[in-house]
Amino acid sequence: MAVQLQRPLVAAACLLLCGVMSGVLGAPDPSYREALMQLESSMQTGGRLVLSPAERRLDQRLQQLKEAEMKKPDFPPALHFFKARSLIRSSPMYSLLQKMPKGGALHIHDFSMVDAEWLAMNVTYRPNCYMCVTGEQSMRFLFSSSSPKPLPLCSPWMQLEHLRAKMVNTTDLDNSIKASLTIFTDQDPEALYPSQDVVWKRFEQAFMSLWGLVTYAPVFRDYYYQGLSQFYKDNVMYLELRALLPQIYELDGSTHDRAWTLKTYQEITRQFVAEHPDFFGARIIFTVHRGVNTTLLTAAIEEAMRLQKDFPEIMAGFDLVGREDAGRSLWYFRDVLSLPAKRGVSLPFFFHAGETDLEGTEVDQNLLDALLFNTSRIGHGFALLRHPVAKNLSRKRGVAVEVCPISNQVLKLVADVRNHPAAVLMSEGHPLVISSDDPAMFGSSGLSDDFYEAFVGLGGKSSHIGTLKQLAVNSIRYSSLSPEQQEKALSLWQRRWDKFVSENSF
Ligand SMILES: *[C@@H]1O[C@H](CO)[C@@H](O)[C@H](O)[C@H]1NC(C)=O
Ligand SMILES: *[C@@H]1O[C@H](CO)[C@@H](O)[C@H](O)[C@H]1NC(C)=O
Numbered sequence: 352m353a354v355q356l357q358r359p360l361v362a363a364a365c366l367l368l369c370g371v372m373s374g375v376l377g378a379p380d381p382s383y384r385e386a387l388m389q390l391e392s393s394m395q396t397g398g399r400l401v402l403s404p405a406e407r408r409l410d411q412r413l414q415q416l417k418e419a420e421m422k423k424p425d426f427p428p429a430l431h432f433f434k435a436r437s438l439i440r441s442s443p444m445y446s447l448l449q450k451m452p453k454g455g456a457l458h459i460h461d462f463s464m465v466d467a468e469w470l471a472m473n474v475t476y477r478p479n480c481y482m483c484v485t486g487e488q489s490m491r492f493l494f495s496s497s498s499p500k501p502l503p504l505c506s507p508w509m510q511l512e513h514l515r516a517k518m519v520n521t522t523d524l525d526n527s528i529k530a531s532l533t534i535f536t537d538q539d540p541e542a543l544y545p546s547q548d549v550v551w552k553r554f555e556q557a558f559m560s561l562w563g564l565v566t567y568a569p570v571f572r573d574y575y576y577q578g579l580s581q582f583y584k585d586n587v588m589y590l591e592l593r594a595l596l597p598q599i600y601e602l603d604g605s606t607h608d609r610a611w612t613l614k615t616y617q618e619i620t621r622q623f624v625a626e627h628p629d630f631f632g633a634r635i636i637f638t639v640h641r642g643v644n645t646t647l648l649t650a651a652i653e654e655a656m657r658l659q660k661d662f663p664e665i666m667a668g669f670d671l672v673g674r675e676d677a678g679r680s681l682w683y684f685r686d687v688l689s690l691p692a693k694r695g696v697s698l699p700f701f702f703h704a705g706e707t708d709l710e711g712t713e714v715d716q717n718l719l720d721a722l723l724f725n726t727s728r729i730g731h732g733f734a735l736l737r738h739p740v741a742k743n744l745s746r747k748r749g750v751a752v753e754v755c756p757i758s759n760q761v762l763k764l765v766a767d768v769r770n771h772p773a774a775v776l777m778s779e780g781h782p783l784v785i786s787s788d789d790p791a792m793f794g795s796s797g798l799s800d801d802f803y804e805a806f807v808g809l810g811g812k813s814s815h816i817g818t819l820k821q822l823a824v825n826s827i828r829y830s831s832l833s834p835e836q837q838e839k840a841l842s843l844w845q846r847r848w849d850k851f852v853s854e855n856s857f
């Protein structure tokens with residue numbers, strides 16, 4: 352599996368010579384065939400990396416583990432992740448991927464970092480936590496020093512401390528709170544979420560459910576710290592977080608502005624790095640929901656430009672979030688999105704684009720438009736194969752695609768991960784990184800579940816240790832870090848990688 356650097360040259364020479372010979376002989380020439388196969392494998396992600404003997408030994412082990420996965424009667428990447436999770440988690444392949452230093456997580460949303468278990472069992476057990484239930488059986492929460500005003504379309508507020516005190520057994524209540532805060536379920540996911548509309552609706556409800564918990568100032572701080580810890584434990588060393596920077600509230604109902612929220616991210620990141628010197632840091636991509644109108648977006652872009660200037664260390668740029676099919680297109684917002692360029696102000700974009708299977712609609716043009724607005728990366732790019740010109744531009748400009756296999760499967764763009772379009776991008780060595788989008792919503796954790804799907808499902812038999820190494824390197828090379836910071840991060844990563852390889856190759 353280990354591919355040498357000089358092989359593409361041998362292959363190119365053989366393409367000229369052997370091809371002619373095979374024409375003469377009439378039957379396919381085995382060395383011509385071999386050269387073509389080598390050419391193809393050199394094109395894939397990591398296909399041209401020169402591997403050390405220890406890396407090759409580790410690769411042999413990886414190939415054995417992968418074959419064991421492929422022999423399972425239920426091949427995990429072919430199953431819905433909710434059904435596959437226990438199979439994946441119990442595999443030796445997963446343990447190895449978890450230990451692997453994976454570099455950075457470049458596509459993660461602010462309020463889906465920490466699992467629902469922690470929110471339910473830690474956060475809702477704090478004092479002054481109120482809960483109500485909507486007609487659709489979704490919960491809403493609020494911390495308040497006094498009894499809060501009733502919420503429209505919700506039951507009267509109940510103080511959880513009092514409610515629990517009256518109960519003999521709180522397990523059922525705790526379980527229903529957990530269920531309200533994530534879309535992960537032990538039930539049959541295909542029956543529960545039969546369509547994109549249904550699953551997106553539940554997804555948005557779950558965010559509304561956790562909103563009042565995570566925007567409470569003391570929880571907001573702990574949540575982010577806990578989120579960094581979860582990624583750190585999964586051997587991720589850097590994060591680019593898409594964050595809504597909402598108003599954060601205190602117990603008396605007073606609120607903080609966006610600058611406060613961004614500054615808090617910065618302080619906690621610094622604290623976390625000080626306590627974990629092998630963690631490199633985090634940067635924030637300010638996001639706004641794509642359902643807003645032009646007035647609101649203009650105000651947001653103005654604010655983004657100010658924040659970019661005032662907090663250059665933590666602020667990485669700007670993006671629009673929410674379901675693409677239901678929101679407005681980038682082209683609709685073209686005048687607003689041109690403001691920074693018109694003013695000569697730098698505001699890097701990191702657009703979600705092509706998270707759709709609605710080919711040919713206005714939303715489907717988001718991919719090309721993202722590139723025309725000089726996006727630094729493409730979030731998802733699920734539709735990229737249907738846009739050869741956009742695909743070329745992305746490759747030529749080194750605009751990496753942030754591939755989130757579990758997210759795309761759970762939100763019903765693809766059922767079997769082997770059929771995910773990124774399998775093609777990987778086979779061509781297209782610039783890409785692997786990320787987990789909303790791990791807590793999908794019941795995944797850190798990056799390891801998505802790395803499993805990418806390595807075993809997208810890569811199939813062809814992926815190897817070079818693929819994993821390249822994906823980790825990509826996550827630093829395609830990050831928003833400056834070239835000097837990238838070198839620092841890479842050398843930190845390289846030390847951890849060498850240790851991982853030497854400890855696991857035998
Ligand atoms: C919640 O977690 C924090 C740390 O983030 C800890 O200090 C606190 O004791 C926990 N509270 C409960 C109720 O588990
Ligand atoms: C509480 O209820 C759950 C589910 O109904 C049950 O499994 C558990 O054993 C109960 N715990 C106690 C201490 O009774």
Ligand SMILES: *[C@@H]1O[C@H](CO)[C@@H](O)[C@H](O)[C@H]1NC(C)=O
Nearest residue numbers: 642643644645646647648649
């Ligand atoms: C834009 O949306 C905001 C909030 O929903 C609303 O207050 C405002 O009137 C809207 N502006 C326009 C021009 O529609």
Ligand SMILES: *[C@@H]1O[C@H](CO)[C@@H](O)[C@H](O)[C@H]1NC(C)=O
Nearest residue numbers: 688689691692693723724725
């Ligand atoms: C994109 O980059 C090109 C080339 O640097 C520049 O001319 C153009 O103004 C940029 N467009 C936007 C919308 O930022």
Ligand SMILES: *[C@@H]1O[C@H](CO)[C@@H](O)[C@H](O)[C@H]1NC(C)=O
Nearest residue numbers: 738739740741742743744747
């Ligand atoms: C993409 O780029 C390749 C090589 O640069 C070129 O041969 C091909 O025609 C391009 N395709 C499109 C659709 O632009």
Ligand SMILES: [Zn+2]
Nearest residue numbers: 460703730788
């Ligand atoms: Zn996303």
